[in-house]
Amino acid sequence: MLRIAVLGVGRIGRMHAENIAQHPRATLAGIYDAHPPAAHSVSELLNVTNFESSEAVFSSAEVDAVLIATSTPTHADYIEMAIAGGKPVLCEKPIDLSLERVNACASKIADSNVPIMLGFVRRFDIGHRGVRKAIEEGKIGDLHQVVITSRDPDIAPDSYIEVSGGIFRDMTIHDFDMARFILGEDITTVSATGSRLVSPALMERCDDYDTVSAVLTTASGKQCIINNSRRAVYGYDQRVEALGSLGMAISENRPMNHTRLYNAGFTDQAAPLLNFFIDRYDTAFAAEIDAFVDSIERGIAPEVGFEDGRQALILAEAAIRSAKESRTVNISEIG
Ligand SMILES: NC(=O)c1ccc[n+]([C@@H]2O[C@H](COP(=O)([O-])OP(=O)(O)OC[C@H]3O[C@@H](n4cnc5c(N)ncnc54)[C@H](O)[C@@H]3O)[C@@H](O)[C@H]2O)c1
Structure with missing residues (x-):
């Protein structure tokens, strides 16, 4: 043990x-x-x-x-x-x-x-892993484009936002890692934009954004489009989509249950989305511990390590610079 x-x-x-x-x-x-x-x-x-x-x-x-x-x-x-x-x-x-x-x-x-393992839990989500597996097994041909949607159910308290380091370092960091995981290639450029639409006064005060998009490209031209919002009123929205020369793989939102209701007043009513990360990624958090135990028992390097954490932060720094300066940033510009 x-x-x-x-x-x-x-x-x-x-x-x-x-x-x-x-x-x-x-x-x-x-x-x-x-x-x-x-x-x-x-x-x-x-x-x-x-x-x-x-x-x-x-x-x-x-x-x-x-x-x-x-x-x-x-x-x-x-x-x-x-x-x-x-x-x-x-x-x-x-x-x-x-x-x-x-x-x-x-x-x-x-x-x-x-060994050092980094808690990028989404790598252990069965749906997101399925997208990567489909790519690795050639099921969608040559990968062209990845779309990552990641929206929180509601904005965190002011006290959290004030010390969060900004949305790109705090929230998009998960998506930068997911982009690296799914693309399977080094990312060379980042073009990002940010808006203050959910809580403009707080975002102004913190020099932060609550609504952001980023386009990442690899040397071979593969693209990843990330979109984040600090508030999606319908719940925690977590999807990954990959388009290839032979098809598409999608990791959908996980429903609270799989029952849909039909009656005289409505059809196909589904339960709302799972509310936040502890519910949505519960099995992924358990799988993450399993992977940690496994890597130590077997003496193998953890699947996601310190360098992955560093690379995700480099992408965050590039996105911050891109949004501030309204231009595409080459990763080589970041120290
Ligand atoms: N992987 C994910 O999806 C995910 C989700 C949420 C948070 N996080 C990360 O997890 C970390 C904790 O987040 P949280 O939301 O649980 O925060 P939290 O504030 O609820 O908990 C942090 C705990 O750390 C304790 N603490 C602070 N300084 C300490 C110190 N020097 N020594 C010992 N304990 C100390 C605090 O007392 C508190 O109980 C953050 O780095 C956050 O970015 C990751």
Whole structure:
């Protein structure tokens, strides 16, 4: 049994802790959270050790690996501490909001062969993986175009947006990784645009956007079109579509149930979309833990690693520059 400790048991860390506790080949070695009430409630609920500090986690002989689900500004420090302690890491996205900090972290851990996995959970969604598999198996011929739709059900609180690093680093980062996953080629240019339509005053104050689109191209000319909104009133909208020379593969929204209703007043009424990421990607989050355990047990590199996190951030920086300067940005311009 792989003994995994979780740092940060807020919205997402608590779910990860529960998934680890239920995993057949892992145990929850304990948790640590800087906010004692959060730590206490989860350690009570799951009946596990409540570590007194992060140092205690990284030096514990009772911990084989760690999952980092703390607030973003702590990720790079905790990755470095985990690597120094020889603990394999599964870290939530993003590694950091600053590319300089990510690059400094990369240099610091360059000589280590301790595995680091990045929490780009959408790679583990069965529908999105199915699109990639269809491409790999030649079912849609040569890939030409990918369309990624990713819209949140509603805008996050002001306090979240203010420290989020902006929509491209916070939200589109998932789609940049999905674009790399589906395209299977290096992206060379980014052309992006942003608008303030959902919450204009907040976006103005934060120098941010709530509605964005980006077009990415590869050296061979393949295209990916991403569209994001901070608010889709009908629910969490998550779709991936790939067009090839022989056809199309689509990963659709997952319905809450598969029953459709028909009566005298309406036909084909479907349930609303699943509300947000913990519901929509529940099986993907479980599969992500499974992939982490698997990579450590088998001694193979995690399917999605530190460099994938760095590359997604580079695409975010290119998109920010493109939207600000109203021009196409070549990836080679970003440090
Ligand atoms: N993969 C995804 O789809 C996804 C979704 C949501 C959030 N995230 C990422 O997960 C991370 C956490 O997000 P969240 O929504 O759960 O946030 P949250 O604020 O609900 O939880 C963060 C927790 O970390 C704790 N914390 C903060 N600093 C700490 C420190 N130095 N040491 C220990 N604990 C500390 C806080 O007390 C809090 O309990 C963020 O980086 C976010 O970007 C990823």
